[in-house]
Amino acid sequence: MATIKDVAQSAQVSATTVSRVLNRDDNMSVTPEVRMRIFQAAHALGYVSPRQRRAAAEKTKLIIGVADWRIIRPDRPNIRLSSLSCLVQMMTDQYDVSFIRLVFGQPQPVDGVIAFGAFTAPEMDFLRSLSFAIVFVNSDQHNYEFDQIQVDFDQGLKQMAAYLLDKKQYRGIGYIGGVYEHGGVRIGGRRLSGLRRILEERSRESGYTLARQAAREGRLAEAMLLGSDEVAEGALEAFRELGLRVPKDVAVIIYQDIQTLESKWPTGTCIEMFPDYIWENALEILFGRISQKRTQAVTVVVPTHIRIGDTA
Numbered sequence: 001m002a003t004i005k006d007v008a009q010s011a012q013v014s015a016t017t018v019s020r021v022l023n024r025d026d027n028m029s030v031t032p033e034v035r036m037r038i039f040q041a042a043h044a045l046g047y048v049s050p051r052q053r054r055a056a057a058e059k060t061k062l063i064i065g066v067a068d069w070r071i072i073r074p075d076r077p078n079i080r081l082s083s084l085s086c087l088v089q090m091m092t093d094q095y096d097v098s099f100i101r102l103v104f105g106q107p108q109p110v111d112g113v114i115a116f117g118a119f120t121a122p123e124m125d126f127l128r129s130l131s132f133a134i135v136f137v138n139s140d141q142h143n144y145e146f147d148q149i150q151v152d153f154d155q156g157l158k159q160m161a162a163y164l165l166d167k168k169q170y171r172g173i174g175y176i177g178g179v180y181e182h183g184g185v186r187i188g189g190r191r192l193s194g195l196r197r198i199l200e201e202r203s204r205e206s207g208y209t210l211a212r213q214a215a216r217e218g219r220l221a222e223a224m225l226l227g228s229d230e231v232a233e234g235a236l237e238a239f240r241e242l243g244l245r246v247p248k249d250v251a252v253i254i255y256q257d258i259q260t261l262e263s264k265w266p267t268g269t270c271i272e273m274f275p276d277y278i279w280e281n282a283l284e285i286l287f288g289r290i291s292q293k294r295t296q297a298v299t300v301v302v303p304t305h306i307r308i309g310d311t312a
Contacts (some may be wrong), residue, residue: 002045010041018042022049024093036276039086059096064286065110065130067102070117071257073230074103080279087279095287102130112286114279115139133289135282144297147285149278156271156304160225160253163306170222170251176211176235177227177255211238220244223251223312225271229263231255236265251312269312273304 007022008015013034020028021038030038042048068078081099088097100108104123112133118140119127127134135147164170211234214220226232232254239246246252247269254270256263281300288294 002042002047004047004049006045007038007041007047010045011037013038019049032276035090036086039089040083060094061096062098062111062290063109064097064099064283065102065108065113066099067104067113067115067119067127068117069102069104070119076230080275084279084283087276088283091280091283092287094291097283112290114282114286133286135285135289137278137282147289147297148299149281149285150299150301151273151278152301152303156273156306159306160271163308164223164251164253164312168223168251168312172221172223174214174221174224175227176214176224177231209234209238211235212242215239215242215244220250223253225253225255227255228257229254232268233264247310247312253306253312265309265311267309267311269309270307271304272307274302278302 004015004018008018011018011034013030017028017030017034018038021030021035022042066078066081072078078101081101084099085097088095100110102108102110102113104126107130110130112135113127113131114135114137115127116137116139135149137149138151139148141148161173164173211220211224215238224235226235232252236246236252239250239252244250252268254263254265254268256270256272257275281302285298285300
């Protein structure tokens, strides 16, 4: 049976720090990274503190459905879901939450829904049929019926442009990413239009196919923004096959979204969307809807930022 010392050793902190964090000592000041490391270690080792055992008997059980079919292929896992139980433990003792991935047209008993991307009218009706508590992340809802979390792309793009053009002195920035349009739904367009707008102010195809085509036609810029981790997988494979070295021959910046896929380039230069902050806000909003039956919709705006790595 795991002990506090086992958790402390795994998290590389003192046993006292583990005890105070797991018992939610408000006077204990630690960074969010250390706090998450402690909860992840306790979860992996199966350690439950006495306070958590007492609270477990009083927790309300919730099932949260995750509608991610617009941003992740059904055959690929959403890696974030496995870490969300730790995030919930950090946030509250009130709920015992389990997460399931939703499939369009297949009803599931859920207490709330977190929906990523834009949806068609039939898909919206399907989500409404599941729960009154829905929060849309980076969607195109232009009404106040639903709670929303919107991502501010411009902040990260402006930082990227300043870094590449002013500091690194690259002469051009290209973009590889898909724009999906079907049934009145358009996904991916805001990133491309945002980049174009910012560059103008200053002066579902695969990433693999697009990268090879751009190189063949001589349209590769010195620095390339790749629209997602999935696009980056294909584009970087194409660059390797073409003998292009990153970042010597072509600099690469990856849009990391909410990190639903395991990144193969964790040390790369990327535009991040603060994924933990997005999930935490989505859950807080849902908990408020579910517990208080709140009817007034709220919108939270989350900025992006550039993280400098070894690919640009």
